[in-house]
Amino acid sequence: MSRDRSRIEAPAATLDGVDESTWLDVIQKMDEVYTRLIADEVELEKKNAELEQSQQFILSVLGAMSDVLIVCDGQGRIEQVNAGLCQLVGRSEESLCGVRFVELLADDGSAAMARAAMAQVDGVNARQGIELQLLDRTGQAVPVDASCAPRLGGNGKRLGTVWVGRPMAELKRAYHELRSAHEALKRTQQQLLHSEKMASLGQLVAGVAHELNNPISFVLGNVHALRKYCERLQVYLQALQDRVQDDEIDVLRRRLRVEHLLSDLPSLIEGTLEGAQRTADIVQGLKRFSAMDSEERRPVDLVPVIERAIHWVQKGRPSPVQVHWAPQCGCTVLGSAGQLQQVMMNLLQNAFDAVAGVPQPTVWVELRSIDDGPPRVQVTVRDNGPGIAAEHLLRIFDPFFTTKPIGKGTGLGLSISYGIVEQHGGRLSAANAEGGGALFVLELPCART
16 A cells, blocks of 8 residues: 555656656655544544444343334334344344334234323433333243333434333243242241241150149049949939838948039049140140141230240159249230240250259259330249350351251251241350250340230
């Protein structure tokens, strides 16, 4: 593209009044102009290459978009689309160019909303979001979350509109799948919670059997006595019906001990009713603990909850543990009595297990109200066992973490208890007591009165 200056020669004949220096100046100017033209051509080619790269970049971005992109003119006719729309509607870009945008919509309502959006949108930052029904390649309506924005020219005047839409079918399907997975997780969590409750209940079977044996045996003994008394009364009444002589009736009355029988009947009946009621209370307590808890929160007095937990855990132990229980009145929280009882039984069960083998196994349970700040209830469970190892303190509430031998614990009790307390808006923490042994502190917000 360079030019050899040796080929530029002065003209053979000179003009009048024009000397050789003038011709040299003309030639120099021509060279400068030619050099500038070459530089401008190089710059133009460079700009053209950059423009092609920018165009390829924009086309690649548009082609990679999963959302649909539609560029329309002022009359709503399509000028350009991306591959996302072509794939969705099953048509090529050439066949879509010149088609009115509303012809791609599935119903008149979507078409009316699209026309209104294109008529109203104006300004650089103007943007409207609406949900349209777009026809896919099979002719089915697909919900699209669409956004309409103005397309402006270099002079700031509006040339048309730009539509960007995201098909909602996949999002809705993903949302339903996520919701189903969440519901399944909640059911699994509830089943896990119930399984842990039943595992705790299984440890109390021996104590429960012993607890039920006493009132049932009492009722059975009274029923046998009542049956004997009934037989005596039948003999005595039959003699009265047969009109036996009075002296024989008196002998029979003394032999059957009718006076003693009649005086003993009220106590037998009262004792039988008491034993039956005691059995019913035990069964009702078991049903209350093993039942699936609802999510409804009600005012719960923690005193009977803790007393029932101490009673059941104590009954399930092969050897008794001394329990120092210091209740305080008026400790009412909002929650589920069954779930809170499960928390207390888990804490007490761990404390009882920790003092196994200790010369004087002892557990302290305290309940008190705290008024510094938001009113809350604090329950502490402390034992005189060996305490918690330092490396275990950070993992004590982790699921499936247990220091018990295989088959003795699931490692879920404290983890589930921690989750229950969190659901009740409280806090559960573990530490080592100053005098030795483990210390668990349960705090729950007081119920508003």
